[in-house]
Amino acid sequence: MPATSSPDAHPADPLAGLHDALLAWLPSQRWFPAKGREVAGLRTVGHAVVSAPGETPTVEHAVIAVSFADASGGSAEERYQLVLGVQSSPPADVEYAVIGRRRNEEGGDDVVYDGLADGRISRLFLSLITENATRGPLRFVAEPGTEAPIVGPGRPLIGEQSNSSVIYGERAIMKLFRRATAGLNPDLELHRALGRQGSREVAPLLGAIEGELDGEPMTVAMLQSYASNSADGWSMAQASVRDLLAEADLRPDEVGGDFAGEAHRIGKTVAAVHLELAAALGTQPLDARGASDIEAWMLERLDRAAAAVPGVAEQRDAIADVLRGVTAAEPSSLQRIHGDLHLGQELRTPTGWLVIDFEGEPSKSLADRVRPDSPMRDVAAMLRSFDYAAFHQLSEWEQSADDPDPQLERRAQEWADRNRSAFCDGYAEVTGTDPRDAPELLRAYELDKAVYEVLYETRNRPSWVSIPLRSMRRLLTPAGRGER
Ligand SMILES: Nc1ncnc2c1ncn2[C@@H]1O[C@H](COP(=O)(O)OP(=O)(O)O)[C@@H](O)[C@H]1O
Numbered sequence: 001m002p003a004t005s006s007p008d009a010h011p012a013d014p015l016a017g018l019h020d021a022l023l024a025w026l027p028s029q030r031w032f033p034a035k036g037r038e039v040a041g042l043r044t045v046g047h048a049v050v051s052a053p054g055e056t057p058t059v060e061h062a063v064i065a066v067s068f069a070d071a072s073g074g075s076a077e078e079r080y081q082l083v084l085g086v087q088s089s090p091p092a093d094v095e096y097a098v099i100g101r102r103r104n105e106e107g108g109d110d111v112v113y114d115g116l117a118d119g120r121i122s123r124l125f126l127s128l129i130t131e132n133a134t135r136g137p138l139r140f141v142a143e144p145g146t147e148a149p150i151v152g153p154g155r156p157l158i159g160e161q162s163n164s165s166v167i168y169g170e171r172a173i174m175k176l177f178r179r180a181t182a183g184l185n186p187d188l189e190l191h192r193a194l195g196r197q198g199s200r201e202v203a204p205l206l207g208a209i210e211g212e213l214d215g216e217p218m219t220v221a222m223l224q225s226y227a228s229n230s231a232d233g234w235s236m237a238q239a240s241v242r243d244l245l246a247e248a249d250l251r252p253d254e255v256g257g258d259f260a261g262e263a264h265r266i267g268k269t270v271a272a273v274h275l276e277l278a279a280a281l282g283t284q285p286l287d288a289r290g291a292s293d294i295e296a297w298m299l300e301r302l303d304r305a306a307a308a309v310p311g312v313a314e315q316r317d318a319i320a321d322v323l324r325g326v327t328a329a330e331p332s333s334l335q336r337i338h339g340d341l342h343l344g345q346e347l348r349t350p351t352g353w354l355v356i357d358f359e360g361e362p363s364k365s366l367a368d369r370v371r372p373d374s375p376m377r378d379v380a381a382m383l384r385s386f387d388y389a390a391f392h393q394l395s396e397w398e399q400s401a402d403d404p405d406p407q408l409e410r411r412a413q414e415w416a417d418r419n420r421s422a423f424c425d426g427y428a429e430v431t432g433t434d435p436r437d438a439p440e441l442l443r444a445y446e447l448d449k450a451v452y453e454v455l456y457e458t459r460n461r462p463s464w465v466s467i468p469l470r471s472m473r474r475l476l477t478p479a480g481r482g483e484r
């Protein structure tokens with residue numbers, strides 16, 4: 001069935017003439033997560049003009065609701081934020097971002113385009129933040145006590161992103177949250193809490209844009225200090241694994257580009273963030289009741305993954321047994337955590353590591369993303385990421401080689417073990433608690449993450465799914481239990 005604009009779109013809907021163009025444009029946007037799903041319709045649920053009368057271009061902020069024909073791949077309807085530039089003839093450098101044309105009040109046509117592509121619009125947003133301005137329902141707020149960045153145009157960040165960011169002259173970075181959700185976005189909330197705690201493990205928050213959805217506050221965007229001259233942990237780890245697989249006769253500690261020193265530092269950084277989050281936002285005991293709630297969420301998501309992926313369904317009962325390890329574990333504590341940690345969420349700066357993107361797993365509801373959880377979830381997610389780094393290279397190598405080499409698989413496993421262990425050592429040094437001392441809890445969280453990843457990869461990057469499937473099998477064997 002072809003996608004149509006919603007029949008209940010109000011004639012006064014300012015985007016009414018643009019629905020079909022938007023429906024054609026959305027699937028080509030990296031941040032639009034529902035690429036494979038059949039779209040049933042679109043309606044505008046929020047709209048405001050942000051530019052002042054007479055300002056060129058006209059800038060609009062909109063929230064659209066996209067509904068899907070098939071609800072089994074996720075929610076039946078998802079809401080997204082748009083910043084739109086509107087001008088009869090916009091400059092040539094935003095041509096690539098054009099969405100479509102819309103009739104204007106004079107009876108002519110305007111071009112409507114993705115506003116973040118236009119340096120004039122990103123400059124306007126930055127100056128409104130520094131002025132603590134209000135435009136319609138949008139409030140632009142500078143973070144108290146921070147130095148105002150020099151106002152200038154931003155350049156859109158090109159790369160793999162769930163949201164959309166613009167960078168201001170290597171000084172600041174603004175992220176527009178694409179998924180529109182009523183409530184305070186945890187990325188903003190936790191950056192604010194950590195910044196006020198004096199954290200050196202996150203980039204300082206410089207400001208935010210706040211709006212409204214369903215009569216509640218909503219986070220539109222977040223501005224923070226830009227760490228220039230930084231590299232992300234995933235790229236660095238990939239370079240290290242590449243060196244190892246090229247020198248298959250050597251051990252991970254013998255080749256150039258050994259990553260264990262960095263893995264140890266990342267462990268210390270994650271531990272410091274956990275201590276700071278606990279100090280800023282408190283802790284609560286992980287008692288029998290809390291553990292049984294966590295077990296119930298894990299089992300629920302296991303069943304969702306099993307319904308979608310046969311490889312998970314086959315192992316469902318064995319996985320469930322491991323997940324029940326959460327209730328068998330010693331009492332510990334719950335607190336706010338990162339929630340979706342991986343090597344790509346760590347930036348190596350000349351002075352240390354920064355943790356970014358505290359939004360939590362993108363497919364979870366806001367209520368689930370802000371729920372206190374065990375810090376073990378983050379630790380387990382990092383351990384998974386070391387596995388990913390090692391085995392992603394191997395699976396690529398295997399796909400291109402005629403004759404798979406078992407020696408390389410052993411080497412990749414050595415790389416993962418060495419770095420997982422260095423990470424845990426670093427974590428234990430700072431918190432005084434070694435994650436490996438709670439092996440059943442750690443294993444349950446690692447397996448829960450692997451199950452999530454199998455579903456994530458099936459929906460987003462099917463050629464990667466063998467990586468978490470391989471780990472899932474390893475975590476179900478007795479040999480996969482030991483961390484040391
Ligand atoms: N403070 C920062 N300094 C430098 N680069 C950053 C900073 N924050 C984010 N980035 C870059 O932007 C990318 C996307 O940021 P992220 O917060 O992960 O966005 P998303 O939620 O869209 O995935 C990161 O991978 C990193 O390259």
Ligand SMILES: O=P(O)(O)O[C@H]1O[C@H](CO)[C@@H](O[C@H]2O[C@H](CO)[C@@H](O)[C@H](O)[C@H]2O)[C@H](O)[C@H]1O
Pocket residue numbers: 161162234340341342343344357360361362381384385386388389453456
């Ligand atoms: O970065 P996001 O918050 O959008 O997180 C999602 O995408 C991640 C991939 O970009 C995904 O992470 C998985 O792949 C990583 C390698 O690309 C690997 O390091 C992680 O360990 C693995 O989980 C993440 O799960 C997903 O929520």
